[in-house]
Amino acid sequence: MTHAGGYIADPRIRKIEWLPWVLAVLCYFVAPSYLPLGSYVLTMVIFALSLDLILGYGGIITLGHSAYFGMGAYVAGILAARLTGEPLLGLLAGTLGAGLLGLITGMIILRTRGLALLMLTLAITSVCYEVANKATALTGGADGLGGFTVQPILGLFKFDMFGKTAYLYCLVVLFVCWWLVRRLVYSPFGASLTGVRENNVRMHAVGSPVYQRLVTSYTISAALAGLAGALLTQTTQFVGLKVLGFELSGELMVMLILGGVGRIYGAFVGPLVYLVAQDYLAKQFPEYWYFGIGAMLVLVVMFARGGILGIIDAVIARLRRKSD
Amino acid sequence: MQDLLSSLVSVAFHGLAYGMILYVISVGLSVTMGLMGFVNLAHGVFAMAGGYVMLSAMNSMGIPFPLALIAAFIAVALASMVLERLLYSRLYTAGELEQVLFTIGLIFMSVAVARLVYGTLPQPVHLPEYLKGQLHFLGRDFPAYRVFLIVFSVSIVGLLWFGVERTRWGAMVRAAVDFRAMAQSVGINTSRLFTLTFALGSGLAALGGALGAEIIAIQPTYPFEHLVFFLIVVAVGGLGSLRGPFVAALLIGVADTACKYWVPEVGAFFIFIATIVVLLWRPEGLFGKAA
Numbered sequence: 146m147t148h149a150g151g152y153i154a155d156p157r158i159r160k161i162e163w164l165p166w167v168l169a170v171l172c173y174f175v176a177p178s179y180l181p182l183g184s185y186v187l188t189m190v191i192f193a194l195s196l197d198l199i200l201g202y203g204g205i206i207t208l209g210h211s212a213y214f215g216m217g218a219y220v221a222g223i224l225a226a227r228l229t230g231e232p233l234l235g236l237l238a239g240t241l242g243a244g245l246l247g248l249i250t251g252m253i254i255l256r257t258r259g260l261a262l263l264m265l266t267l268a269i270t271s272v273c274y275e276v277a278n279k280a281t282a283l284t285g286g287a288d289g290l291g292g293f294t295v296q297p298i299l300g301l302f303k304f305d306m307f308g309k310t311a312y313l314y315c316l317v318v319l320f321v322c323w324w325l326v327r328r329l330v331y332s333p334f335g336a337s338l339t340g341v342r343e344n345n346v347r348m349h350a351v352g353s354p355v356y357q358r359l360v361t362s363y364t365i366s367a368a369l370a371g372l373a374g375a376l377l378t379q380t381t382q383f384v385g386l387k388v389l390g391f392e393l394s395g396e397l398m399v400m401l402i403l404g405g406v407g408r409i410y411g412a413f414v415g416p417l418v419y420l421v422a423q424d425y426l427a428k429q430f431p432e433y434w435y436f437g438i439g440a441m442l443v444l445v446v447m448f449a450r451g452g453i454l455g456i457i458d459a460v461i462a463r464l465r466r467k468s469d
Numbered sequence: 470m471q472d473l474l475s476s477l478v479s480v481a482f483h484g485l486a487y488g489m490i491l492y493v494i495s496v497g498l499s500v501t502m503g504l505m506g507f508v509n510l511a512h513g514v515f516a517m518a519g520g521y522v523m524l525s526a527m528n529s530m531g532i533p534f535p536l537a538l539i540a541a542f543i544a545v546a547l548a549s550m551v552l553e554r555l556l557y558s559r560l561y562t563a564g565e566l567e568q569v570l571f572t573i574g575l576i577f578m579s580v581a582v583a584r585l586v587y588g589t590l591p592q593p594v595h596l597p598e599y600l601k602g603q604l605h606f607l608g609r610d611f612p613a614y615r616v617f618l619i620v621f622s623v624s625i626v627g628l629l630w631f632g633v634e635r636t637r638w639g640a641m642v643r644a645a646v647d648f649r650a651m652a653q654s655v656g657i658n659t660s661r662l663f664t665l666t667f668a669l670g671s672g673l674a675a676l677g678g679a680l681g682a683e684i685i686a687i688q689p690t691y692p693f694e695h696l697v698f699f700l701i702v703v704a705v706g707g708l709g710s711l712r713g714p715f716v717a718a719l720l721i722g723v724a725d726t727a728c729k730y731w732v733p734e735v736g737a738f739f740i741f742i743a744t745i746v747v748l749l750w751r752p753e754g755l756f757g758k759a760a
Binding site: 200206208253254256257258259260261263264265267268269271272275276279391392395398399402406431432433434435436438439440441442443445446447450 | 502508556559560563565566567569570571573574575576577578579580581582584585693696697700701703704708734735737738741742744745748749752753754
């Protein structure tokens with residue numbers, strides 16, 4: 146896959162990078178009835194960012210990233226149901242829980258490559274799924290975990306039924322995540338990660354600690370996924386087994402590919418386009434929707450490997466050449 | 470004691486039937502992944518297609534069971550040949566990610582088509598009269614259909630092994646698995662070999678899906694739901710080998726049946742844990758060659 150992203154010499158925030166935030170704030174005022182969908186989109190953007198970090202920058206192909214999302218979701222849910230509904234504490238717990246799981250599993254599985262690695266990511270998710278499915282006392286099993294209340298954020302902002310607080314909450318959390326990921330990707334650490342993706346053997350040859358780099362990025366990515374999971378739990382006040390499913394991992398990958406891999410903003414565009422289209426089409430024409438998703442994946446792989454942003458880049462480049 | 474023995478026999482028997490089905494479905498995946506290095510997550514699609522072809526041939530056209538099986542094999546093998554020439558072959562040199570995405574795309578499309586044509590419910594399986602009922606054997610009863618499954622699968626496996634180990638085609642396949650460039654340079658037409666092998670593997674998957682329709686229900690989510698098991702068989706067994714996936718499939722079949730029988734509360738948990746352990750111990754699989 147042609148990746149556009151990676152180390153750049155001038156990491157200052159360009160003007161256009163403020164555009165998504167302006168749009169997101171505008172949405173809050175313009176489309177109040179779509180705020181629950183908006184919160185979900187923002188949550189999935191965080192999740193997609195976390196996948197982009199390891200897939201787009203680290204080059205690790207995983208079919209089981211929902212393990213960490215689900216871990217965060219369940220930790221936050223169980224915490225709220227058992228101990229306290231304090232949201233920030235829940236976010237922290239979900240992030241740490243998923244990060245720990247990411248560290249442990251990452252240390253184990255990142256020693257392998259290729260099919261074995263793919264298989265291991267899938268197997269780990271399956272184990273998590275089975276555990277959540279069978280530990281009904283803690284997780285509610287197939288019925289899901291609900292019936293807990295999330296306290297107001299900082300004791301000030303109550304979650305309202307229109308999803309206004311939830312939307313802004315997600316937006317703020319996403320902003321922090323974006324800032325972190327951006328710093329990380331444009332740092333020397335991000336550069337070495339890109340190096341691993343582009344040429345693993347050469348990175349070994351120049352003495353880069355490849356394995357440690359991968360484990361570190363995997364842990365951070367897992368923690369971010371957990372954060373997204375916890376966020377979903379708190380904004381929907383429910384956790385279902387779906388958060389650990391293979392379908393979610395697959396869908397997430399589709400969203401990221403659609404937006405563009407290895408370029409932070411692909412993780413913004415993909416979920417937005419995918420989820421809004423899904424909201425319109427999936428309920429009315431479920432069969433056609435799935436067929437369309439599949440066809441789109443095949444077409445992206447065959448013709449447009451940079452996703453939507455890649456296409457935009459190509460068009461801009463062509464226009465520039467013409468005007469010269 | 471008697472109870473324990475009879476439950477042991479029963480678990481071994483049902484596990485064997487399930488394992489054989491898993492093997493017939495997955496062996497093609499092992500060969501195509503070993504031969505072409507292609508990560509084909511959509512292999513289950515061929516098994517599902519085989520099931521649908523057989524069931525609609527039997528249920529709506531009234532074609533007898535043996536003919537319907539053959540029809541499933543041929544139809545899917547031909548269709549996969551077209552797919553291979555048109556799409557798969559373009560991605561042999563592409564990266565793993567492209568192959569994964571492309572095949573996930575295929576799964577999505579096939580799930581949609583299956584849902585559109587057949588609806589979401591599992592398809593009913595009407596076995597022919599002569600395969601219903603029980604067989605008496607060593608003082609015990611065995612369901613006739615499962616006995617047939619085991620015998621039939623064993624003969625297919627025998628044929629396949631004979632083909633790979635003793636025929637000229639088999640020698641070419643083994644040569645190409647071992648060293649593709651060398652095989653090509655001694656004049657083996659590898660791209661035609663790939664197409665034929667791919668078609669055979671998909672046809673076998675179709676046969677497995679059709680045969681096992683009674684054990685693994687044919688429904689639109691089939692390629693997603695059982696993907697993990699097909700992949701485990703191949704990854705644990707070892708790419709490009711025939712023996713490895715055979716051992717792995719039987720182990721998984723028996724272990725899964727045993728878990729469901731004695732400890733239903735843990736489900737498939739043990740199988741996943743065992744897979745993780747095996748892959749960490751031998752990343753190339755039990756019988757795979759070290760990369």
